[in-house]
Amino acid sequence: MYPFTTIDYLEHGNQRQKQVFELLTKYQLMAKLEKYHPLVVGTIPLGIDVPQSDVDIICEIKDPDDFRKDLQSKFGGEKWFSIKKTDLHNKPTIVCRFELEGLPIEVFGQDMPTEKQLAFRHMIIEYHILKKFDDDFKEKIIELKREGMKTEPAFTKLLGLEGNPYLVLLDYPLEKREDEFDF
Structure with a gap:
């Protein structure tokens, strides 16, 4: 949870x-x-x-x-x-x-x-991505943000995802238990 x-x-x-x-x-x-x-x-x-x-x-x-x-x-x-x-x-x-x-x-x-709004959904997906990767990944996100990049584009860039960052991030495959989140 x-x-x-x-x-x-x-x-x-x-x-x-x-x-x-x-x-x-x-x-x-x-x-x-x-x-x-x-x-x-x-x-x-x-x-x-x-x-x-x-x-x-x-x-x-x-x-x-x-x-x-x-x-x-x-x-x-x-x-x-x-x-x-x-x-x-x-x-x-x-x-x-x-x-x-x-x-x-x-x-x-x-x-x-x-809990159904995109801002929350993005945050939960980003939370799980951050848990999946190491601190170096997190630091790279912060560095891209310091350079002026928005959060979702920073994630999609580091993950190598193509397309609208606000949409493709929603489709990022996550391993989850049924009780963790439902949107």
């Missing part, structure tokens, strides 16, 4: 993960977003973040306008606050950005269970 359904693992992680845990706890972000089933996703949970990496939080929403209003009321006073509606992977998405104590936060909302 993977540890990403709560933020508890961050408390015992690397320095950046501990910092994120403390920040999320101090500002009660997960509690404020609780009704949207929030999950922290992306590079920080995997320990492949770079200094400019932000904290990505995905949410399941039913009504984009209500979600926007809720985010505005809860986080509208935060530094660099912005909110927009966009299409992400052909899904209407609300993207909210702000900063807490110098750490950039991005909150994404889609009308889909969080």
